[in-house]
Amino acid sequence: MTPRHHLDPATLVSRAAGALSPEMMAVVDTHLEGCPYCRQQLARAERVGGVLLNQRQPAGAGDTRHDQLRQDMLARLQDTTPVAPSPRESSTNRPAVDALPRPLQPYFGRRWSDLRWRWVAPGVHMIRAPEVSGHTLILLKIAPGKSMPIHSHGGSELTQILKGAYDDELGHFGPGDIADLDCEVEHQPVTSPGVPCICVAALDGPLVFRGWLARKLQPVVGL
Template structure:
């Protein structure tokens, strides 16, 4: 299935510059593995970055140079782009086993879906938390069909890749392969679709901000 929700251009620029944390990069790479459109945009960001880097004055201090390079890359990539093509295949790589997790996630969660060890988080919600390699959080969630999650916003950035199942929120319908690239200005309430559990992987660089008092009360228990 061709994804309908993609990585934000600013995220692609950060990824091209090697500025994403390992956890954020793992989720971004999971999306890129199945999204030809975002792979094209990442390649464009890398080409733009290479050209701009070659034009930088060698005497410029490294932090200023990196900041200016990122701003120039983002400015060029935010120029009008064609819509995501519908004729592109989901992946150019050889198919993997149905039991195999996406390759970018295997260092964190193992290779097999069947070997996952889910931990109860709330009624209808199970979670696996990956060991941290930076200050960011990487989790995999399995949410029962037809379940409403608490209304929340984000204390920072969040990348969520849908692996199986689907959910709906104010931003639209998110199915397998779709990416929710969210920042602190987004408040939403995902509601999982009927049929099968929604399984997603998410990287967060800040805690969630819950509106309801009960969710806030339980937040320290789940560490999100």
């Protein structure tokens, strides 16, 4: 299935610059495995970054020079027309049925059948990866037709849909789609009927729940 929700250009620039945490990188690379469009955009970001670095004179400006380079890369990335992937590219690297996406295997193991889910709430199970850089990386399995608590984010969140689907204020997210969210987004995902929604999420800050019950349970869940 061709993804309909893609990585933000700023995330692609950070990926090209090697500026993402390992947890964020795992989710980004999982999306890139199945998204020819974002792979093309990443390649463009890497080419643009190389050209801009060659064009700029060495200077002692430090952070100012880095920030300007980032802004130039973003401007050039946003001034593009999406290119449809070729049929040959779309059909390559199809994973085995029981294999987890390769970027997630160092954190969760190789096979779906080996996962050991932990109950955290009615209809919600989770697996938390060991911390590498202080950010959170989790697998979530949410029962069909379940409404999650309304929440915003204390930082950035990347959520890649692996199986199933959900709907929220931003639209419908199915397998292969990624939600690239910041602290300005408040939403309430509702999983689709039929099969559980399984996703992998990386967070660099805690969730911010509106409801008092969710806030009370937050220390127990650890999100």
